[in-house]
Amino acid sequence: MSTQHKGHEYLKLEELFNKSKERIGKDREELENISPTYEEIAIELENQIANLDGEYEKLTTEMTMQREELHREIDNAFNQMVLNTIDTGHEKLRSVACLIEEQIWTCGVTADIKCFNIQGVLQKTIQTKSRKNPSDIAVYKDGALLYSDWKTKKVYKVKDDQTEEIIRLQGWLPGNLCVTSSGELLVIMLSENETQAKVVRYSGSTVKQTIQFNNDQPLYSGNKKIKYITENRNLDICVTDWGAGAVVVVNQAGKLRFRYTGHPLAGRNERFKPSGITTDSQSHILTSDLYNHCIHILQSDGQFLRYIDNCDLKSPYGLCVDSNGRLFLCELFRGSVKKIKYII
Structure with missing residues (x-):
């Protein structure tokens, strides 16, 4: 291969490298701009999941208390009774x-x-x-x-x-x-x-x-x-x-x-x-x-x-x-x- 042909090949590679580098730089800038948005969405989703967990825990606690109260009332109905009242x-x-x-x-x-x-x-x-x-x-x-x-x-x-x-x-x-x-x-x-x-x-x-x-x-x-x-x-x-x-x-x-x-x-x-x-x-x-x-x-x-x-x-x-x-x-x-x- 002649020296002139090799020089043309080198210039093409250099141009391709520079274009690729430029494209990667632009992609990086876009990713840097997009990344915080995804992080915010992820954090918001985590918060919503945590809130759901809290609401579920409150709901189950309330249901447990209501169930215990119901059992207590049923027990009382059988275990407590007024036999006489004197005025x-x-x-x-x-x-x-x-x-x-x-x-x-x-x-x-x-x-x-x-x-x-x-x-x-x-x-x-x-x-x-x-x-x-x-x-x-x-x-x-x-x-x-x-x-x-x-x-x-x-x-x-x-x-x-x-x-x-x-x-x-x-x-x-x-x-x-x-x-x-x-x-x-x-x-x-x-x-x-x-x-x-x-x-x-x-x-x-x-x-x-x-x-x-x-x-x-x-x-x-x-x-x-x-x-x-x-x-x-x-x-x-x-x-x-x-x-x-x-x-x-x-x-x-x-x-x-x-x-x-x-x-x-x-x-x-x-x-x-x-x-x-x-x-x-x-x-x-x-x-x-x-x-x-x-x-x-x-x-x-x-x-x-x-x-x-x-x-x-x-x-x-x-x-x-x-x-x-x-x-x-x-x-x-x-x-x-x-x-x-x-x-x-």
């Missing part, structure tokens, strides 16, 4: 105490303490010594009635239509009552200046124990707000402290075991304000939640178990369980006592 005629019904169905004692905001049978027939009416409403009522195992009178600062025992003063206080006002399994009496007390509260155990008229502090801190709020009391089967002492929004549980020696401050309830968002309290044969603790219109059931260690909330309850207040394990509760403003069957 007591009390304007505001605060306490109920009974061991047998033929003696259901009730009191409210008047001086009248009324006794009904399970059919709702009034059996007897007793008036307090002060002609003021009693702080609370309780029943001894022999059927004798106890009531605390904040006006006279005394606790009375009524049996066979005879009234006997068994406790007289100075500087303190008697509040709610509980007869223990051993026949002793637990009394909630409030100082006259309404700054301190305590639990005092009596054997007859003799003070056996005072429960007021835990590590030098007050166990109970010092105010005149609701403080119902009961003894559990394991001998724990359980007190509702309305002012603190808590159930306070101490052991037999008066040492703090736990405080229960409520449990979330779907669709019911009022603050937990416990009023009445009782326990059953399995050592479950039952406490009434006035503003959320339900009963909380706890294990003896304070763990929440379930609610009683489908029995058309309205402002539940005082509670008691009779000797046969039946639950009786007061509806504060309706003035009715309901006997309820419940299964854990």
Whole structure:
């Protein structure tokens, strides 16, 4: 091949190379312009996928909650049932105490303490010594009635239509009552200046124990707000402290075991304000939640178990369980006592 021909071939190759290089450069510029657009589209698609995942998760969570609520309502329909309703005629019904169905004692905001049978027939009416409403009522195992009178600062025992003063206080006002399994009496007390509260155990008229502090801190709020009391089967002492929004549980020696401050309830968002309290044969603790219109059931260690909330309850207040394990509760403003069957 001649030198001249080789030169022509070289020029053609050089021209082809330059044209290819120029075309590649243009393609690169176009790709650089297009690439951010594709990246933006990819990012947007990833965001949409993430949003879809979030919406799906929310939807499945909501469906799960609705399914659980439905199961709970079905369970409640079978496990909770109102067996009897007694219209007591009390304007505001605060306490109920009974061991047998033929003696259901009730009191409210008047001086009248009324006794009904399970059919709702009034059996007897007793008036307090002060002609003021009693702080609370309780029943001894022999059927004798106890009531605390904040006006006279005394606790009375009524049996066979005879009234006997068994406790007289100075500087303190008697509040709610509980007869223990051993026949002793637990009394909630409030100082006259309404700054301190305590639990005092009596054997007859003799003070056996005072429960007021835990590590030098007050166990109970010092105010005149609701403080119902009961003894559990394991001998724990359980007190509702309305002012603190808590159930306070101490052991037999008066040492703090736990405080229960409520449990979330779907669709019911009022603050937990416990009023009445009782326990059953399995050592479950039952406490009434006035503003959320339900009963909380706890294990003896304070763990929440379930609610009683489908029995058309309205402002539940005082509670008691009779000797046969039946639950009786007061509806504060309706003035009715309901006997309820419940299964854990």
